Amino acid sequence: MPMKFQFTITPTVGGETAEGAAEEEVPVYDLVIIGGGAAGLTAAIYAGRARLKTLVLAGPLPGGQPANTDIVENFPGFPEGISGSELTQRFRSQAERFGAQVVLDAVTEVDFSARPFTIRTYGATYRAQAVIIATGAVPRRLGVPGEAEFFGRGVSACATCDGFFYQDKKVVVVGGGDSAIAEGLFLTRFAREVIVVHRRDRLRAAPLHQERAFANPKMHFVWDSVVEEILGEQTVTGVRVRNVKTGETSVIEADGVFVYVGMEPKTEIFAGQVELDEAGYIVTDKHQRTSTPGVFAAGDVQDPDYRQVVIAAGSGAVAAIEAERFLAEETRPTQTQPPV
Amino acid sequence: MPLLDKETTEQVKRELADLAGPVRLVMFSQTFECDYCAETRQLVEEVAELSDQLTAEIYNFVTDKEKAEELGVDKIPAIAVIGAEDYGVRFYGIPSGYEFTSLLYAIRTVAAGKTELSEETLKTLAGVTEPVHMQVFVTPTCPYCPMAVVLAHQMAIASPMVRADMVEAMEFPHLAIKYQVMGVPRTVINETVHLEGAAPEPMVLEKLQEALAGEQI
Known part of the structure; x- marks a missing residue:
């Protein structure tokens, strides 16, 4: 729950056009x-x-x-x-x-x-x-089975929008760059556990983000791995990952998947x-x-x-x-x- | 202490400068068991001060039960935005963060009594003869959500059969669970059909028709 209320006014929503634009003589x-x-x-x-x-x-x-x-x-x-x-x-x-x-x-x-x-x-x-x-x-989307199917039902690309729905839940963050780590850290405010799945053996994120991520007890890392499928029934239940070095596949149970792959x-x-x-x-x-x-x-x-x-x-x-x-x-x- | 800072107040004044007609902000509140009732009430009162065309009406959800029933208000905090007629535009939960934009937009559109929907959409909505209830679940930190809310509210304004609610998911967790909200915006139409994300107008219209078709079977 926000402690301090913000009131944001964005440009007029709903396809409004600039004044006079609909007229024939376009300025x-x-x-x-x-x-x-x-x-x-x-x-x-x-x-x-x-x-x-x-x-x-x-x-x-x-x-x-x-x-x-x-x-x-x-x-x-x-x-x-x-x-x-x-x-x-x-x-x-x-x-x-x-x-x-x-x-x-x-x-x-x-x-x-x-x-x-x-x-x-x-x-x-x-x-x-x-x-x-x-x-x-x-x-960018992952482009794996289950991603489109479960979008909005456990798959998200907006932690600030959807983080709230993962209170005390376990989520997977896919990616190793600044967005993945920053948003993963944001998700630790809600989730009980945040698993970062990254295809390399080290993060690409800025060192400051890395320090914070490694120091956070809720953050865990699965290295050298890519997500091959997002699993679920009504909602997401987990991801199937493949280790790119060993070729082994395994399933990580999770309630949500946040995709930050560039x-x-x-x-x-x-x-x-x-x-x-x-x-x-x-x-x-x-x-x-x-x-x-x-x-x-x-x-x-x-x-x-x-x-x-x-x-x-x-x-x-x-x-x-x-x-x-x-x-x-x-x-x-x-x-x-x-x-x- | 005011909720709206000086800069925002000035911006709101500009946004509401030439309202096409009078608008009532009918707010339902209660002292207990309501997270943001006090703040929502204060927000309504502050916004109403910023235009001559606006009036705030505050009701008690319990003691003014008849009024709540008349407007179909079933939870609080609630704001009904009412113009020349009641188009069925509702906000459940405080319209803070990005949703503040949706509130201002609703006020302007209700004041005008006409929307920016396409001819195509208006034609389809004119043919709707069954009641449609659109519930758009949001969080205040979701920049995409006002698009979905504004579209639903416009459909409510365009059709007497359609009513549309913004529902702030964090304040109504039981509804978030009931409608399996795990991401926002999520639009639920007549309990049966749902739509993820800020979808374009034709897609929302299609889902609305789908909800109506489903009920005829």
Whole structure:
């Protein structure tokens, strides 16, 4: 039970469209930012301050990944840590303060073949002179039998959402990175036992997370193992794991399974519009430019390596500054014009 | 001490600035055996202060039993959000955390008496002639949950046959057990059909039809 109540106001839910968007004469934005996480909202702060007419289409998860993070401890300026929901709400307030418009509409289709660019959502069509893609990444699924079947009935990818339902229960966390360990530690507040199943013999998580995990009496580790199947009847009863070194399989009894096996960039709708790498990430240069002039990308959607809130925010700032420069270059009178 | 800090209060004022019509926040409370009744009551009173169009009405779940029955309120804390008519929009448990967004959205939509549902959905809902009860289980720390709550509430507003509840799972553990809630959001329709996650509008509509079809057999 929360000791202190929080009251979070996220951008309007339910497919609301930006004002005037449904009308036939669509206003052309200077900049449309697709995605409302750390990268998108930071870009919006910079764009707003640059006085660009800016719209953020925040998509289905306002706040992005930090929104379902219990506590963010490595964002500078918050020595005590800050809840993910509060941090993203602050990003949003700051963006709105400088004039950016934030709506929750989710993008379904884009056309970057001609300018102004076209961005379609469920409810409307928007046009923009420049675009920043900041759609982020979504949790990767294990892709094993039982996972889809038991989703919501013991399989989860959101510990802050569902941790409460595992009081005094035994849960398995799959993965060995920062998310797996941080969320596993969060789950020890509820569960009697948290078993981390990891495919390697050591964790990939930050050393501080590791120290805390190894010191926590509720955390246990199953090394060199992959989950092959999620077992259950009405709800989850356990997982079948295979040791990758010995090939032996065994069953771990559990009431719940939390999957944190990395992320996948959300780029399906951009295929053919900007260059993607083999893993589906948007290819950017150090100025956050994509292969299409006027289209920039920032945050986890173009970052397979670091995936940090602060880096997403930083790349969002770069993208906005570059978008502003791109737009300024265009409107600047050319040097070769003869003097009048 | 107020529940809403200064910054949030200002934001709520903006969100509720041009309500299309009057809205009553009818709250049911009780002194004992109710975890967050006091806080829910305080929240309702604080929010009602922030718009001329809003009024708070506080009832006692025990001594105002008739009123509770009239509004179909069967547990507390409860908030019925009522506009020009009672569309069947309910909150059981305190709408804190991400659910605060759902409350503000419900107020705005009930005030307008019209939704943002698609033509397709509205057409299907117009054909519903049997009662539909949607219960959306949530936790306050679930960023996906308001989407499911808002959708259910919109369906309640769009159809006189549909009523929709937000149910805060932590405050009603017996219901969480009864409906096997192990993850949120989880939408239970007419006791028979359930849906995991914040599903898109057409999928929720399909499940609603499934629940109705099941009952006809």
